[in-house]
Amino acid sequence: MASADDLSDEANWRGGFYELSLDLGAADDHRAERALQALWRAADVHGCHDRLGLADSELSLAGLREHDHLCGTVTLPSGRRSVCGAFLTRYDEDDTDELELYLPMGALARTDRRIGGFPFSPGSGPETLRWRADLDRWLAGIATAVHTQVPLRRAHIGFELDDHSIATGYAAILTPATDGLSYQPATT
Numbered sequence: 001m002a003s004a005d006d007l008s009d010e011a012n013w014r015g016g017f018y019e020l021s022l023d024l025g026a027a028d029d030h031r032a033e034r035a036l037q038a039l040w041r042a043a044d045v046h047g048c049h050d051r052l053g054l055a056d057s058e059l060s061l062a063g064l065r066e067h068d069h070l071c072g073t074v075t076l077p078s079g080r081r082s083v084c085g086a087f088l089t090r091y092d093e094d095d096t097d098e099l100e101l102y103l104p105m106g107a108l109a110r111t112d113r114r115i116g117g118f119p120f121s122p123g124s125g126p127e128t129l130r131w132r133a134d135l136d137r138w139l140a141g142i143a144t145a146v147h148t149q150v151p152l153r154r155a156h157i158g159f160e161l162d163d164h165s166i167a168t169g170y171a172a173i174l175t176p177a178t179d180g181l182s183y184q185p186a187t188t
Contacts, residue, residue, distance in 0.1 A: 015105030
């Protein structure tokens with residue numbers, strides 16, 4: 001039987017990514033490394049490997065740069081285990097860093113039959129909020145934990161996030177508030 005937490009199973013990495021995007025603000029290597037380590041702790045990621053788990057990696061910005069992505073496994077809110085990964089994007093146009101934690105859809109679909117071919121299959125509309133809500137709240141908790149260590153400018157949660165998905169209510173949004181992060185769940 002196929003396992004959603006097998007790093008070497010290519011099928012786990014197909015179908016796009018459900019992600020938590022952390023806007024770290026101004027580009028800063030020290031801040032990015034602290035955020036990466038806080039993210040790994042908050043998500044309770046097991047292991048730290050290259051993309052297909054073929055080589056162990058140091059949990060550091062240097063390790064992330066060497067492999068482009070760092071991967072491991074996490075326990076989802078459902079109790080099922082899944083592969084996950086992280087990468088950092090440094091935007092030259094405004095000199096900012098964005099750290100992403102992602103869950104590949106191939107693996108997620110193996111953990112819950114309701115996910116199916118989301119977002120490309122029938123039944124990928126608002127009814128997906130039934131399974132996405134728990135996942136989004138869990139990812140929001142991770143963002144909140146990271147925020148206590150490395151203040152964030154904002155965070156977003158959803159499938160392959162872009163400006164359209166954020167503007168149309170498809171993504172959950174977290175913004176700084178006086179007592180941590182304010183969470184606005186996805187509505188569509």
